[in-house]
Every structure is written in C-alpha cells, then in structure tokens.
Amino acid sequence: MEVDLKAIITQAVYTAPKFKIINGEASLNDTSCSEEQDRERLTKDNHIKSFLSSNLIEPLKTLAEYHNKRLACFYLERLRQTRDIEEVSIEVSKIYFLSDTQKQTLKQLVGFVYQEDIKEREDLQLKQFCNQYLDRILLSLINHLNTSDQSKWDKQKNNQYPKPLELSNKNLKMRRDSLLQNMRKICINDDDIRILDAVSNGEVELVKKLLNPEIREGVVNKALEIALYDGNTELIKVLLKNACKVSTGNKQEILYSAVLFKNYDLVKYMLEEEIEGNRGNSKPLLIYAVANNREDIVKLLLKYEADVDLKDHQGMTALMIAASWGFKGIAEVLLNHGSCPDKQDNNGRTALIIAVMMDYTEIVELLISRGANLNTADNDRDTALIKASCKGNLKIIKLLLAGKADTDARDGYQRTALFYAASKGHIEIVKVLLKNRALVDTSDYEGYTALIKAADAGHHRIVKLLLEYNANPNHSTREQYTALIYAASNMHTGIVQTLLEYNANPNLANYEGATPLFFAALKGCNEMAKLLIKYGADLDTQLYDGTTSLHVAVEFKKEEIIKLLVNSGANIKIKNKCGSSPVSLVECYCPGLLNILLKKEDFNKN
Secondary structure, eight states, X not given: OOOOHHHIIIIIIOOOOOEEEETTEEEESOOOOOHHHHHHHHHHHHHHHHXXXXXXXXXXXXXXXXXXXHHHHHHHHHHHHHOOHHHHHHHHHHHHOOSHHHHHHHHHHHOSOOOTTGGGOOOHXXXXXXXXXXXXXXHHHHHHHHHSOGGGGSOOTTOSSOOHHHHHHHHHHHHHHHHHHHHTTTOOSHHHHHHHHHHHTTOHHHHHHHOOTTSOHHHHHHHHHHHHHHTOHHHHHHHHHHOSOOOHHHHHHHHHHHHHTTOHHHHHHHHHTTOOSSTXXXXXXXXXXXXXXXXXXXXXXXXXXXXXXXXXXXXXXXHHHHHHHTXXXXXXXXXXXXXXXXXXXXXXXXXXXXXXXXXXXXXXHHHHHTTOOTXXXXXXXXXXXXXXXXXXXHHHHHHHHHTTOOTTOOOTXXXXXXXXXXXXXXHHHHHHHHHTTOOSSOOOTTOOOHHHHXXXXXXXXXXXXXXXXXXXXXXXXXTOOBHHHHHHHTTOHHHHHHHHHTTOOTTOOOTTOOOHHHHHHHHTOHHHHHHHHHTTOOTTOOOTTSOOHHHHHXXXXXXXXXXXXXXXXXXXXXXXXXXXXXXXXXXXXXXXXXXXXXXXXXXXHO
C-alpha cells in the first residue's frame, strides 16, 4: 500500500515543523514561534500522546509513555524514511532503553535473535514487518475518522483553543479524501470501493453480500491485506472462502503474516485449509514462531509437518533460536519432534554452543540430556567447554565435564579451556578443570601457557594452584618470556616470590637478554630485586647492547636499586656497546651517588 505517510503523520496528525535532536531531546527548528502558537502546539500534543499510545510500535510506544512524545514522532518519521524497523529500534534502544526489561521489550518487538552481532542479522522480513505496521497506523487514522463525531469537527465558539479531539478531527477531515483515495488506487468501479470500505470497517456480513466471482484478484488481495493487518480472522476466512481468485502464493503470505503477528486462530485455519507451511516456502515459519515465543503455534506447525530442522539465511534452526532465547519449553517440544541438536549454523555453532554463550544453564542441561555432542567446534574451533570457560560459568562447566567434554580441546589459537580460565582469573573453574585432569602445560601458537598468562595478569592464587599441579615455571614463549619475567615486568612481587619458591630460574632471559632483575631495576622495585638476588639472580647479565641492570638503574635514577646492586657486588665498570659504564653514567644521571661507586671502586682496589 503506497501512501504519503509523511503527509499523514506530520500534517494530518501533527502539523508542527520538522524536529532536530539537541542533547537527546527533540526540539523545533523554528524558535521564533509566538506564545499562542506554542500553546496551540501543546494542545495538539495532548492528542498525540493518546494516539501514540494506541497505535505505535512497541519501542516508540514506550518512548512516548516514558520519555518525550515529540521525540516519538521524530522516530516515527525516521521509521517512515528508512522503512527499517531494526535500525530505528536499535537507535531508540541505544538512547532510551537502559534496563533489562526495556531491552527485552525491544527483543520481543523485533522477534528475532538479539545478540551482540545483531547488526549482522539483516533479515529482509524485518523491512516487510515495518511496512505492515506503517499500514496499520494508516488504517487506525481512517478508523478514527469514521468513528469521530461530525459535530466536533468545528472549533467551539466559546473556547479559544480547540480540544485535542476537535483539533485532530479538523486536521484529519482535510485529509480524509486523499487517505481514502490512496486505498482505492486499485479500484475501478463502485463494487471495488464498497468492498474495501466494508473490509476496512470490519463489516463481515456486508463483505459476504458484496463478494462475487467477478471481483478482481487485486481487490481481493488488498482486502485480505487490510483484514490481516487488522487481525480480523473472521473476515479473512470469509474472503478466502468466497473469493476464488486467491493464489497459493498469497495464501502462503497470509500464513506467514499470521505467524509473524502471533495469530494462532488464523494459523490454525490456514493449516487446516492445507496451505503449505515450510515446504517449498523460503520463509522459515517455525523459526518465526519460536522467536516470538509462541509454543502453541510451534506445536501447531509441527503437527502439520513443518520441517523441524529448516534453517534461516544464517543457517540457524528453530532449536538454535530457542537456545539463544532460553525458551526451554519450546526447545523440549522441538527435541521431542526429532530436532537434531548437532546441526551447525553458518558460524559452525550448535544449539549447545549458543546456549553456553547466552548462559542458559537449563538449556545446556536439556541438550546434554538429549545427547548433544559436547565436543563439536565452531568455525573458530571453539567448543562449548572453551566458550563456558571464557564466560566463567561454573555450573555449565560442571555439566559439560559430567558429560565427558574434552578438557584438552584446542581452539584456533591452540588454547584450551584451562588457558582461558587461568588468564581471566576464574579460579573455581581452574580447580574443576585440574581435578578433571586437564593438561596443565599446553601452550598456544605463541608459546603461552596457563601459568604464564596467570602470572602476567596477576592472578596469584591461580599461579600457586597451577604450580601445585606441577606446571613448569620455566616454560618460555616464542620470544623467550617466562612466567617469572612477566610477573617481574608487571611488578607482581608476590607471584615472583611464589615462582621462585617453586624453582623458577631467575636468570632465564627473553630474546633481548632481559632477566627478571633487569625489570625490577627498571621499575625500581627494591623488594623484588632483593628476592631475585636472594634466589641467585646474576647481577651482571647483559642485554644484546651490553646494558646491565645497574646501567638501567642509574639511567632511570633508581637510587635504592643502585645501592642494592652495588652493595650486592654488581660490576660498576662493565661497559655497554656505547662504551659507557655505570660509573660514567652516574656522573650524568645521579652525581650524588658517585661517592658510593667510588668507595666501591676503592674497596675493590684494596
């Protein structure tokens, strides 16, 4: 139905100028309005409040009720321009939908899986969904005209400002003919007009009398469209029963729309009339029913042999949709009708992996009990156990391990569930994995182990736990970093001490030749330097350019470290590749400490 919605919404209902957004609120571009004009617009706004509450799609309705009514009109105009309900709904939600309850309202409106990657879920049906709601607004306007009191179309003489209903009726009256004309573009005779008028007014008996075999297919289809958007199941039945010019394709469209609008009675009627559901239809009706959380419609479609494992354009089955929403009851229904829990979507994810990602423990338990493969990996080679470990969901981890999930499965980076649990600080999950004999020293493609990542992140308790399970404290990465080097470079003194107690070698250097003592000197961590020296750290280890820990301490003016290293026997004359010794550098950086080094030099001479 092609209509000038801009004229209808912005002129017939709300005649104010265009809006602009200032600090999250809609304001008028024209700031030169008189006080009288402002009062008149405010009066109009009173009617808009009630109209929006009755006719708008859910996000805009919520916006109208709890925030700014004019801004709701602004987003209605945005909706008219883009004809993309998803885009506008997300735009509204980003600004106004803050609570989980409000976000759930948005999810229910869209009727599709709402995850972090929702921008990737561009379904053409959403755009059609948008058009259908816009047409419903149009029909609501027309019905408002037909049910309004003619006597109130004119302004009352004894009232300076018209009442909201009077003003709206006056505006709508001026648009009445053009609105009806838009609906009647396909009409070529009076019978066509009478039928469409009767359908738009919901007059079932009159429609029965007017229908005849000579009615053109276009008129019948338009009548069905109007009745469908109004949710008038009885009228649709009359049109289908008495009109012979309804193609199978149009009947499938009616079935599809009935599912989308959650009209159980109409879905049942269409199925009883042997309209094809999923077979030969590109629209996965079962998936739409699942996304709308209509278990009754799901059962009905399955009763009429809907393909339980039919996939949408992203490769998702109805079971995957149920898993992503946490609809346990629907998931059970689908499994009872033979849905395969191991089907994979375009990303390689199964219903189990999706349920794990969404933290739906009950769905995970259900799928495991129905024999879902626990070790299937997605396109990134992530298994359900790896996903659960990343999420930190201990209950799901225990369920998967009880089902014998592979603790040592590796993802595309060669990382295991233990690796992720250790790096993210999930100590209880680390304990459970270790008790289930997870390999403690597996490394990823860069050579990192769970111990190295835990030491780097500062997870002291996890470091100690891994060492108790015989993790190798001297394992190094490709760049020859050990857990001790990472702990020292991040100033995790407690972890440094624990690693040294478990025989970590303080003299292992990275690819540049830097040892843990070098980083302690660089950071000026006196306590850590003492620990390393106590456990045998070499005081004179040189980097590739000949720099020692004492060179660094002098250059960065770490006086306490300089004193500690000199008093512990560090070589004050050793030179780097530039020919500089600590003595020569101290004259430039720390002249006040020159006496300490000279006394040390004199002591060495004696």
